[in-house]
Amino acid sequence: MTEPDTSRLERLSGMLKRRGILLPAFEIHGGAKGLYDFGPVGGRLRNKVNQTWLNHWLSLGNIVEISCPTVTPYAVLEASGHVGEFSDFMTICTTCDEASRADTLLESHHSNPDALTKSELQSLLDQSNPPCPSCQEPEWSPITAQNLMFNTTIGAGASGRPGFLRPETAQGMFTSFPALYRHNRERLPFGAIQVGKGYRNEISPRQGMIRLREFNMAELEYFINPHEEPSHDFTPWDGHNITLLADNEGEVEMSFKHAVENNVIRHATVGYFMAKTFDFLTKVGIDSQRIRFRQHESDEMAHYATDCWDAEIHGSYGWVECVGIAHRGCYDLESHEKATGKSLRARREFSEPEILEIDGWTTEGSKAGPAFRALAGAVKEAVEQLSSSSTFPLELTLANGEKVTVEQEHVKRDQRTETVTGEWYIPHVVEPAFGIDRIIWHILDHAYDESGKDGETYTTMHLSANVAPVDYCIFPLFEKDGMGKLAQTIHTTMCSKPNIVSMYDGSGSIGRRYARADEIGVPKCITVDHQSLEDGTVTIRDRDSGEQHRVAIDSL
RNA sequence: GCGGAUAUGGUGUAGUGGUAACAUAGGAGGUUUCCAACCUCUUGUCGCGGGUUCGACUCCCGCUAUCCGCACCA
Numbered sequence: 123m124t125e126p127d128t129s130r131l132e133r134l135s136g137m138l139k140r141r142g143i144l145l146p147a148f149e150i151h152g153g154a155k156g157l158y159d160f161g162p163v164g165g166r167l168r169n170k171v172n173q174t175w176l177n178h179w180l181s182l183g184n185i186v187e188i189s190c191p192t193v194t195p196y197a198v199l200e201a202s203g204h205v206g207e208f209s210d211f212m213t214i215c216t217t218c219d220e221a222s223r224a225d226t227l228l229e230s231h232h233s234n235p236d237a238l239t240k241s242e243l244q245s246l247l248d249q250s251n252p253p254c255p256s257c258q259e260p261e262w263s264p265i266t267a268q269n270l271m272f273n274t275t276i277g278a279g280a281s282g283r284p285g286f287l288r289p290e291t292a293q294g295m296f297t298s299f300p301a302l303y304r305h306n307r308e309r310l311p312f313g314a315i316q317v318g319k320g321y322r323n324e325i326s327p328r329q330g331m332i333r334l335r336e337f338n339m340a341e342l343e344y345f346i347n348p349h350e351e352p353s354h355d356f357t358p359w360d361g362h363n364i365t366l367l368a369d370n371e372g373e374v375e376m377s378f379k380h381a382v383e384n385n386v387i388r389h390a391t392v393g394y395f396m397a398k399t400f401d402f403l404t405k406v407g408i409d410s411q412r413i414r415f416r417q418h419e420s421d422e423m424a425h426y427a428t429d430c431w432d433a434e435i436h437g438s439y440g441w442v443e444c445v446g447i448a449h450r451g452c453y454d455l456e457s458h459e460k461a462t463g464k465s466l467r468a469r470r471e472f473s474e475p476e477i478l479e480i481d482g483w484t485t486e487g488s489k490a491g492p493a494f495r496a497l498a499g500a501v502k503e504a505v506e507q508l509s510s511s512s513t514f515p516l517e518l519t520l521a522n523g524e525k526v527t528v529e530q531e532h533v534k535r536d537q538r539t540e541t542v543t544g545e546w547y548i549p550h551v552v553e554p555a556f557g558i559d560r561i562i563w564h565i566l567d568h569a570y571d572e573s574g575k576d577g578e579t580y581t582t583m584h585l586s587a588n589v590a591p592v593d594y595c596i597f598p599l600f601e602k603d604g605m606g607k608l609a610q611t612i613h614t615t616m617c618s619k620p621n622i623v624s625m626y627d628g629s630g631s632i633g634r635r636y637a638r639a640d641e642i643g644v645p646k647c648i649t650v651d652h653q654s655l656e657d658g659t660v661t662i663r664d665r666d667s668g669e670q671h672r673v674a675i676d677s678l
Numbered sequence: 679g680c681g682g683a684u685a686u687g688g689u690g691u692a693g694u695g696g697u698a699a700c701a702u703a704g705g706a707g708g709u710u711u712c713c714a715a716c717c718u719c720u721u722g723u724c725g726c727g728g729g730u731u732c733g734a735c736u737c738c739c740g741c742u743a744u745c746c747g748c749a750c751c752a
Binding site for chain 1: 742
């Protein structure tokens with residue numbers, strides 16, 4: 123970072139703190155790393171970004187909004203792979219209290235202890251009793267998961283279950299797939315969205331809003347049928363080239379459509395969401411010239427993903443990944459299905475039903491059951507593999523190696539025609555995941571303009587009206603002759619309108635008040651002057667142009 | 679986690695082993711017919727905890743936080 127950048131960053135951070143946009147949390151107690159407050163102005167900004175995000179996706183028409191708990195049982199995140207991926211398993215020496223990583227202790231007892239589950243590690247630890255690296259004693263406490271997730275206990279005492287604060291919102295959307303599928307009348311594709319808090323106990327939070335321990339995230343899980351060719355309309359982005367850092371191609375400029383057609387972006391739905399993501403970012407005020415997409419290299423890709431692109435935004439900290447758009451395949455639903463035994467599938471009908479001619483043998487339950495007892499199931503399985511020309515009695519070797527003799531009376535011919543009209547499959551998921559805090563940071567970074575007027579230092583936040591925390595400032599030119607009173611009335615009227623925030627300011631010169639409003643990016647300032655008292659009109663001043671025009675109070 | 683730097687009103691800075699200053703911002707009033715004007719009054723500061731000392735914002739130690747490298751990192 124160059125010197126002017128650093129000082130600009132310091133002035134920006136100072137302003138954000140002074141004006142109540144972004145502040146270190148719990149500061150009177152000394153603060154806490156990686157935790158920030160959105161202040162009286164920032165809170166509203168965050169809310170408007172979230173709302174804009176929700177509306178952006180809901181407008182697709184097949185998206186529903188849900189909200190899941192942040193407190194998540196251990197089993198959920200074990201199934202998702204987070205316990206394994208995010209965890210170090212710790213154990214404590216009962217003699218010297220030194221904590222060690224269980225997998226490191228067991229390196230000489232197993233070829234790849236990193237891949238073991240918690241219980242496997244525990245039993246291996248119990249068997250091998252490795253010496254403590256600091257005191258050589260081999261007595262260890264039970265293994266606990268120690269990782270980037272904040273762990274907690276759900277419930278008290280003996281009935282308490284281990285759990286975590288979620289590291290992402292996604293898992294709740296996967297675990298509620300059956301309800302989502304039903305709600306969508308069992309038709310794909312559809313999506314679920316959620317905005318909320320996520321938690322990661324980062325080793326070393328840095329760079330202000332860029333790496334937090336508690337952060338705002340917004341995720342879309344879009345469930346698709348992998349057997350269907352996705353069709354997306356890319357015409358809205360025709361002729362618009364975007365910077366892509368592709369795994370194989372390097373840095374290229376091309377349209378989304380072109381990138382999808384030429385397999386630079388490997389899946390059309392991923393490409394479509396990249397385009398929609400681009401639209402969202404510009405909608406909330408990110409400079410379109412400072413957005414690029416970077417494809418994950420194969421070895422960088424998370425354990426589940428088959429193609430993944432980050433939207434990166436350039437700002438005071440360089441290029442920062444702010445959105446991840448991943449094709450996760452069927453990984454997530456499959457994992458939860460395996461862990462729970464519950465079906466997380468969707469039904470598809472074949473275009474042509476498959477006709478299966480079955481001609482073979484099956485068991486006669488009333489005879490084979492009593493004859494083979496516990497083996498009856500295995501016998502049935504074996505008999506159904508036999509060709510129709512088999513003759514009985516017949517000696518059969520079962521799957522478990524046992525030999526049985528099957529008599530004619532144990533079996534019957536099975537001749538029928540079966541029509542299979544479709545199948546149950548695990549949907550694939552394309553997931554755009556947004557780091558809201560990082561996006562808000564870049565909105566502020568891009569909007570912050572201290573170029574000023576006539577060479578003077580003058581700060582303006584060129585925030586998009588979509589996200590500006592305060593919609594209007596109402597000023598009386600002077601607080602006398604009834605101008606203050608009229609301005610107050612207008613202020614209360616404006617505030618009573620839904621989704622409008624107005625601020626009243628009557629102190630200081632009019633220029634100073636415009637400056638205060640510009641600094642936090644208020645798009646429009648309304649001034650009550652002498653003429654207002656006579657004809658019921660006010661002036662509206664535009665933040666970016668400084669131009670004023672006069673309108674009737676009633677038309678506001 | 680390792681190494682380096684830093685911590686003084688809301689913000690930005692000065693300064694000292696003997697109770698802290700400047701600018702700016704904020705509040706009240708005055709003045710002013712639209713872009714940080716002016717005048718008067720006023721609010722508010724040495725990150726936290728130990729130690730040394732008659733006395734610590736200042737010196738020492740620890741902690742916390744911030745910034746910069748390194749490591750780690752959906």
